[in-house]
Amino acid sequence: MKTKLLAFLPFMATFAMGQQTYFVSHGGNDSADGSLNSPLLHIHEALERGKASAEREIHIYIREGKYYLDTPLVVDAGEWKNKRLTLSAYNNEPVVLSGARKLSLKWVKQKNGIWKSKTEADKGDQLFVGGEKRILARYPNFEEGTIFNGTAADALAPARVKRWKSPGGGFIHALHARDWGDMHYVITGKDDKSVLFEGGYQNNRPSNMHDKYRFVENIYEELDAPGEWFLDGKAGYLYYYPYPDENIDNEIFEIAEIPSLIEIKGIENDRASDVTVRGICFSQTSRTFMADYEPLLRSDWAIYRGAAVFIENAERCRIEDCEFTGLGGNAIFLSRHIDGCVVKGNYIHQIGASAICIVGDTSAVRSGVFKYEQSVPYELMDKIPGPKNELYPRRCIVEDNLIHDIGLVEKQVAGIQIQVAREINVRHNTIYRVPRAAINIGDGSFGGHVIEYNDAFATVLETSDHGAFNSWGRDRFWHPSYEKMSLMVAEHPELVLLDALFTTYIRYNRFRCDHGWDIDLDDGSSNYHIYGNVCLRGGIKLREGFNRIVENNILINNTLHPHLWFQNCGDIIRRNVFTQAYLPIELKSWGKMVDYNFFSSKNALKQVQKDDTDAHSTSGILHFVDYQHYNLTLPDTSQAFEIGFENIPQNGFGVYSPV
Template structure:
C-alpha cells in the first residue's frame, strides 16, 4: 500500500512520506494521479487547518478499484480542517467612524461571508439580525406592504414606518432575502434601485431559488417577510461587516472583546471543496473520504439554480463534496459546518455510494442531496415550464414517451445515507432538507437524526423511480420557517398526473407505474412536533400530489399526523399517531387501492391557537362520494382523549355510523394503553385492545443516529431530570463515555459516565465516546436542559399525560372558519381553514365550495360549478371571503357575471346568472 502524508508544517518539495510530508492536498493529488488504481493508496492528514486554493478534483484519471481503493483520511485522533477560505493577512485596520474599522484588502477578491476568530459574522443588514430569534417571525424580518407577488418579481414596497429616510448611496449592492407569499421557501434578488417617495424596492436578477409562480407580496397572514443585506449605510451594529468591492475596502464593527489588530479574518473563496467527477461510461470509483472537517464554502443563492420536475423546489448543483459519475465512494466520519451551500451533493450517475457517520450543522442549503439529470427522465416537466415560460402542460404531453423507467443511467441508485446528525441547516436557503431525493432509485435513508430546520427533514421530490427505504430516523422541529409541508414530504407529479387532482380526468392510473416502478418504504421512524404552534399543513408524513406506491408502517407520529393526497396504492398500517391534528385524506382517485389498517389513531388536545379540543379523527377533503375510499380500511384502534365517549371519525359521523358506511367494521374505540409516554415509550401493554386487532409493537429505542446519545434530548424541566448517556454503537466494550455539565468539550479528564445523571439546574451536557487508545468515536453530542418554574407542554402532550383535556390559563383567540349556505351551496372562508388551504393547492383567499344541493344549488350547477372549487374573482374583482361574495351578489343581482374559480393549481372561468331576489 502506498501512503502520502500532508502536514501544515510540510513542504510541497518534500517526498510526501510520514517524516517528510507535503504541505498541500493538491501536491498529494498530483502524486496520486500517477498510481491511482494500480495499488491501494491512503492520503493521511496530520492535525491542522488547510486552506484550499482551488477545489480538489478527482476525475476518471484518479479512480480506485475494489482491490486498489483510494482513502483520504485524518490520522487517528487528529482534528483536520479543510476550508474553502483564505486568511486575510497583514491587514492595516484604522478607525473609520463610531466603532467601525476599515482596511484595504487584496484586489480582485470578492467574498460573501466573513469569519472572525472562527465565528461567522453578519453582513450589514436591515433590519438588524435578531440573535434571540433569528428565524422568520423574529425582529430580524419585516413585512412587505405590497408587491408583484409573481416570479420574477420586479418590485415590492415597505411600510412607511419601516422605510424612514433611507439614504442608501449605492443600493445596487444590496440583496433582498424574502419569503415567498405562500411561505413555501425564500428567494434572493439583487436590488436594482429604490423609489424613496413610494417606499419601493426595485428588483434585478434573482428569484430562481424556488419554483411556482408566486413571489414577493401577499395579504394578511400571507405577507412576505424579508430582510436586506450588503448595504453600506446599514453597518450600524457590533458584529456586522461590509465589503466595498470597487474600492477593495473591508469595514467591520467589532463586538466588545474583539481586537481587530490581533484577530484572525477568513473569507470563503470556493463554492465546492472536493469534486469527484466522472460519467456513466467512465465513473470514478472506490474513493473514501474519512474524518475531515469541511467549512467556509461560498454561498450559492446567486448562482445558477434549476427547477426540478414538478416538485416545488429548485436546486444548485454543488456542495462541499460534489459527486457525479461515481461508484462505491464513501463519505464517512466527516463534519460539515458553516458552509454557504449544500453539504454533500450527488448529481447524475452515482451508484452504491455511502454518506455516513457524519455531522451537518449551519449548512447554507441542504445537508445531503441525491439529484439525477432531467435527461434520464422520459417525460420531464417543471412548474417553470408553465408558470414562467408559458408552455401548456397538455401540449407538452403530445407524443409523450410511454416507455417505463429511466431513459439513461444518469441518476443516483443504490446509495445510502445513514447514521448522520443534521441540524440547524438552511442558514440561507429555506426550501431545503436534511436529505433531498429527486430523480433517483433505491436510496436508503436510515438512522439519521434531523432537527431544527426551516423546511423538510427528508423530501422526495418526485415519483422517479421509487424503491427508497426511509427507516429508523428521528425527526423533529422541522418546517420552522415555512408552511404547507411535512417533516417527511413527497410529491409524485409524473406522467400519470395532469396537473389537478385525483379524478379520472386528471389522474391516469394506468400510467402510474411508468415512473414509480418500485414501492417506497417509510418505516420505524419517529417524527414529532413538540412546538406549541405549527404551520398550516405541517403533517408528520406528508404524501402530496401524485405520491404513489408507498408502504408506511411502524412509524410514531407525535404532534401531527399523516396526510395522503391524490395517489395510488398507499399501504398505511401498524403506525401510531398522537396529535390534535386529524388525519388528512385529500382528493384520492376512485379505486385508489389505498389501504389503512391496524393503526393506532389517538386524538389529544386542541390545535394550536384553538379553544376547542379536536373531536374528529379524520379531515377528508374532496374524496370520492360514489365509491368507497378504500377496500381495506379496517382493524384500526381509535382513542379520543378529549371526547372518550362521543368522538367522531369524520365530522358528524361516529364510529358506528362510520362502520355502517363500510369502513373499519372491526375497529374499536378504546385506550391503547401506552407503556410510559413520559419516558417516550409508546409501545402498548400486553392487555391492550390494539394487540387484539392485529397491531404489533415496534422498537422505541432505535430511532435516529447511533453515535454517542443523550436521552432525553434536552428541553425544559421543573424539579430535576434524569439523563441517560449511550455510547457509540461502533465502540468496543472497553470504550467509555466522558461528559461535562458546563458546556466545555469533554475528554478523558472529564467526568466518566457510570449511571444516569440527575440534573437539578440549567445545564449544557456534552458527551463523547472514547476508546482505550484515547481516540474519540463520532462527534461530541450536546444537549441543553433549562430549569423553569413550570413546564408548559403543547396541548396534545399535556392532554395525553393528564389523561383528559384541561385548559389552564387563557389560550390565544382563534378565528373559526365561517361556513354558510348561499343559494344551496355550502361555502367556507378558506383563509381561516389551514387544511383546506393545503388540500386545494395553497389558495389562501376566497370562498371554498364544500357541497352543492342538487335542487337548491341550481344557480351554481347551471354554471358548471362543482364542489371543491374556490371562488376568487367576480368580474375581475377579488372575492376575499363570503362577506365579499354576498356584496357582489347584491350588486349584480339579476345579472350575468364572470366568476373565476381555482382548484388544484388551475384556474377556470364560469358564467353565472345571479338571481334577482
C-alpha cells in the same frame, strides 16, 4: 467529528503491496517524498503524485491543522483510472479544509462604532472572526430564532431605500408568498423610489415575495449593530462593527471565497470510483443562493447542483465520519449516475442550504415537464415504464448522520433530498431544527427507497404546508386539474406506476412536524408502504396518488388526512392508533380498506364510521408505558391489540454512534 475514528498505525515506508501512501502536513515541503517523516505541504500536490503513481491503491493522510483552499480538490475519473483513493485525517488528528481566505488587516476606527481596514479580498459573503460567523450588514438586525433571523415588511420601503447611496450588490431575501420555500434577489441599482433587482428563480413555484417575511443585506448603510460587517470589494476595504468585548487586533479574520472543497467527477460512460473521504471537517464555503439553479421537474424545487463535497457520475464512493459546518450552501451532493455510494457517520450543522442531496438528471425521466401547471397529453406521452437513461443515483446508503441547523440562508432545503433516484436507503439519521423537510422525495421516479429508523423533530420551522417527511408525485399521470386527472387515470390506470416502479417503504421512524404533517405524501405520491412509525404531532397526509398502505403506526395529537383520493386508488389504512377523527378533503372514494383501527375516543370512532369506514375498528383509553419520556409502548392490557396492532420498538430511532 461525530464518531471516533479508527486509529491508523504509523507507516514506516512509503510503499506497501500495490499501495502508495502520502502524508501532508503544515510542516511539509512539496519537494519531499511524502512519507510520514518527510511530508508534503499541499493536498493538491499529494493528489498530483497519486495520479502519476503506478500503484492502484493511493492513501493520502492529512496531519493536524487547517488547510485553506483557493480551488477545490478535484478527483477526475479520466485521471484516476483503475485506482482507489482514500483521503483522510491521520490517526484521529483534527483536520479542517476551508474555502476561506485568512486576512491581514490593520484597523482604523471610524464613526458610530465601525472600524475599517484595507484588504486584499475583493469578494466574499461569509466572514468569520475567531472561527465564528459574523453578520453581513442587514435590515432588520439579526434576531436569532425567528424566520430568516429577522424580517420586516418595510425592508424595501421608499424611506429606507432613500437612505442607501449605492445599494448595488445588496441582496433581498424573502419567503414564498405562500410560505413554500424562499426566493433571493440581487440589487442592481435604484431609482428615486425603489431598488432595481433581479432573481427569484430559486423556487420552482413562482410567486411574489412574502409581504412580511423579507429582509435586505450587504448594504453599507445598514451596518449599525455589533457583529455586522460590510466588504467594499472595489475599493478594497472591510468594515466591521465589533462586539463590546472584542479585541479585533488579536482576532483571526477569514472570508469565504469558494463554494466547493472536493469534487469527485466522472462522465456518463467513464465514472469515478472507489474514493473514500474520512475524518475531515469541511468549513467556510461561500453562499450559493444566486448561483445557477435548475428546476427539478414539477416539484417545488429548483436546485444548485453543487456542494462542499460534490460527487457526480461515480460508483462505490464513501463520505464517512466527517464534519460539515459554516458552509454557505449544500454539504454533500450525489449527482447524476451514482451507484453504491455511502454517506455515513457525518455531523452536518450550521450550514446555508441542504445537508445531503441525491439528485439525478431530469433527462432520465420520460415525458418530464418542469412546472406545476404543465402536463403532457396522453396521446403524446412516452408510455414506456421507468427511466430513459442511466443518469440517476441508485443503491446508495445514507446512515447514522447527525444533521441540525441547516437552511440558514435558503429555506427550500432538506436534511436529505432525493429526486430522480432509485433504491436509496436512508436509515438511523437524526435531523432537527430545519426550515422545511427533514427528508424530502421530490418525485416518484423511480421509487424503491427505504426510509427507516430516523428521528426527525423541530421540522418545517420557517415555512408551512409541508412534512417532516415530505414527498411529491407529480409523475406522468399527474395533471394540475384534479378533474382531468381523475378521468385520465380512470381510462388509463396503467399510467399511475410508470415512474414509481418500486414500492418506497417508510418504517420505524419517529417524526414531528411543526407546521404541517409528520408524513406528507403530497400531489400524487404513489406506491408507498408506511408502517411502524411514531408520529408525534402532525399526523399522516395522503393526497391523490395510488397504492399506499398505512398500517401499524401511532399518531399522537392527530390523525389521517385523506385528500382528493381517486376511485380505485387502492389505498389501505389498517391497524393504526389514532387520537382524532379523520380530516378528509374532497374524496371520491375511501380506498380499498379503511378498517381495524384504534381510536382514543368513542366520539372519534363514531365520527369516522358515519362515512362507512372502520366497521371493525375499536376505541378506548390510550395509555403508554412512559409518555413523558417518549416511550410510546402500549401495555399488554391495551385495547389496541384487539385490532391487530403490534408495539413499535422505541429504542432504535436516530443515530447510533456517540457524538
